[in-house]
Amino acid sequence: MQHFLCLIVFGGPFRWSCGRQPRQAEAGGHLIKNNGVIQVGIVPARPDSRMDRAPLPVIHEVLPSEVLATIFEEHAKCEWRAPAIDQRVCRFWRQIVLNTPRAWSYLEISHCKINRPNLRKLQSWLNRSGAVPLHIRVGIAIAYEGGVNGRSISDLLSNHHTRIASLRMVSGSRYLFEDREFPCLRLLDIADWYLWYKVSPTIHFRSFPKLRSLRLGFKGWTSANSTVVPLNDLTSIELLVLCHITCTSLVQHSPSLTTLMLESVSLGDTISSRVDFPSLIYLSLYDVRGLKPHVNAPCLVTYHEGADTTQESFSTPLPSLVEYGLYDPASGHSDPTKWHILFPNISRVAIRAVPRVAMLLLDSLSAHLRFLLVLRMICVGPVKEDHFTEDIQFTEDEQKTMKSLIGVRSDACHVDVELCFEKTLPYRIPIFFGAVSHRSIKWLRKLTHVQHPDFPW
Secondary structure (H helix, E strand, C coil): CHHHHHHHHHCCCCECCCCCCCCECCEEEEEEEECCEEEEEEEECCCCCHHHCCECCEHHHHCCHHHHHHHHHHHHHHCCCHHHHHCCCCHHHHHHHHCCHHHHCEEEECCCCCCCCCHHHHHHHHHHCCCCCEEEEECCCHHHCCCHHHHHHHHHHHCCHHHEEEEEEEECCHHHHCCCCCCCCCEEEEEECCCCCCCCCCEECCCCCCCCEEEECCCCCCCCCCEEEEHHHCCCCCEEEEECCEEEECCCECCCCCEEEEECCECCCCCCCCEECCCCCEEEEECCCCCHHHEECCCCCEEEEEHHHHHCCCCCCCCCCCEEEEECCCCCCCCHHHHHHHCCCCCEEEEECCHHHHHHHHHHHHHCCCCCCCCCEEEEECCCCCCCCCCCCCCHHHHHHHHHHHHHHHHHHCCCCEEEECCCCCCCCCCECCCCECCCECHHHHCCCCCCCCCCC
């Protein structure tokens, strides 16, 4: 850690001790102000005389306390345990760390009991953060912590709910969210809601006035969608990812939304008119009914769909669309001739289908040479026949037939259309939905695929 700060932040050698006598060295330090930014300069000493060598400066003699406080805060963003480590360097550092609330505003509650702080340490940590916004990760499955411990963690966090700015949880806790508002929450990721059969199957969220990124998943013992989310209150949302969620309402106009990913989301009768997303560039819908015909997204670049969603159609063409992904289409519900009408300018297509359906789609593309003239890449991958079997891989003969079909199109259109077979990760064109990528990557991994630029931690 000391070498990390020395090399990355200060850019040169310094003396770390605070109470010892200065040691002789061959370099000295001085401050340089460049456009208001304090930098540390290294002045090489003359090697001809030991008497001329300047003593190696102590860090806090060179940098003001305010700069050190900022360094400690940035260190905490990289490693949440940083303040507990930094304060052990010397008394002076400890004083600065303890008086820097933002250095204590990052907290991780690990799933590993060895690395997990107890409730007393968690309370002390949160108290040291003062009144600044909190950024919290909860890797523990609270619902399976035996009730008392899990409930204690929920109670502890609920005492600071007005300060939480970003919250990532492996499993959601209804005790933390029900009947509470989160006035400064901007990012919320919950991998799964684990609901016991003795608990009410419905969770009602209060308002999140500043929420910009929301990802919610559900996995429980009931077959019905069980988490109720009032989306009409999310007026500042930019990224929205939902899986197995019931929406009681949907915002009809969202000027800030750029990414929307829904899987098995029940909208009911909430949509009856056009839904405007003027900034939306990424949309994926799997097993979602009633939304697609009402979407107006003039800037949409990427669209992925699957299951029953393929049976619906957009009301207007999307000339801005560049990438189209199709997962497990039913035979007869996907027609490349309709792609040309709705998505005339797509250059990349990803198809995840059983061999028979994939070959029918490629055969249609080779037969309609005047359609999709800017298409340059087609990625084909397998799907599962059911939840209990492995992916159905294409045989060599099937791959040879598909290459022949695309070769006909390439020769006739005098363009090079690349055909890729997606077998293993990473895929050239991954298809992302609300909870999975290619239906084989769990939601927990998916949380790392879409990061909000304002929340690197």
